Amino acid sequence: MLCDTCLLAIPWLQPPLCRLCGLPQLAGQACRRCLYHPLQLSGLRAISSYQEPLRSSIHALKYNGNTRLADPLGVLQAQAYQRHHLDADLIIPVPLHQERLRQRGYNQAALLAQSCAATLQIPLETTLxxxxKTTSTQVALTALERRENLRGAFYCAPDSTTKTVFKRKILIIDDVSTTGATLEACAAPLFAAGxxxxxxxxxxxxxxxxxxGPA
Known part of the structure; x- marks a missing residue:
């Protein structure tokens, strides 16, 4: 678990933040990257940069099977939700492909979303x-290549799409976002469903x- 010392050592991203991607930038409003290539999301927010002690905690949760870390980290996400005055009717984790889920045994995003949703008392939907499809690793890919790699990778369950998604405000939970490509790919079918x-x-x-500022 995360001790109080480690929790206090996590440096929260401080304003001014880009109103779209949530990254620190100098001028306020939208950063230069979002002016020319805006994320295909309503917005993206993060707790901190990918550095210690948060980096080791994420790695332990995602790769070392330390699922107990999902609870305190999910609570941190709930605090970020409140700090950034977000507004959601529904929380959805980034899903894993069934093959990857069998290999890992759990979906770390789903565990984070469960903790976050319980703290905020917002409905959680894990079957929507x-x-x-499986996709190749994104580590060495550019932002454009990541988007192409993930094109059509996610879809909504057709039997519950209309009543669950239409005119709803949805929050997608994940552990780390580099370019936002995965979240954009998740958002596409949700926007298409209304x-x-x-x-x-x-x-x-x-x-x-x-x-x-950020490029």
């Missing part, structure tokens, strides 16, 4: 969004600091 808004909320984002 599915991952229909969602009013789709936000992303993650634990961490890798951040490259430049004098002129």
């Amino acid at each position: 969004l599915y991952r229909g 969602a009013q808004a789709v936000w992303g909320l993650v634990l961490a984002r890798p951040i490259v600091t430049k004098a002129t």
Whole structure:
């Protein structure tokens, strides 16, 4: 579990933040990247940059089977939800493909979403969004290549789409977002089904600091 010392050592992203991607930037409003290539989301927020002690906690949850970490990390996401004044009718985790789920034994995003939803008392839906195809690793891919890699990877369950999604505000939970491509791919079928808004909320984002703000 995360002790109080580690929790206090996690540096929260501080404003000014881009109103779309949520990354720190100098001028306020939308950052330069979002002005030219806006995320296909209503917005994205993260707790911190991908650094210690959060990085080790995420790695332990995702790869080392330390599922107990999902509870305190999910509570942190709930705190971020409140801090950023987000508004959602429904919380959905980024789904894993069934093959990956069998290999890992659990979906870390679903565990985070469960903790976050319970803290916020917002309904959690884990059977609405599915991952229909496996994709190659995204580590070495550019932002454009990541989007192409994930095109059509997610879909909504057809029997409950209209009543569950139409005109609803949805929050998608994941552990880490690099370019936002996975969250965008998840949002696409939700928007197509009539969602009013789709936000992303993650634990961490890798951040490259430049004098002129994020590129």
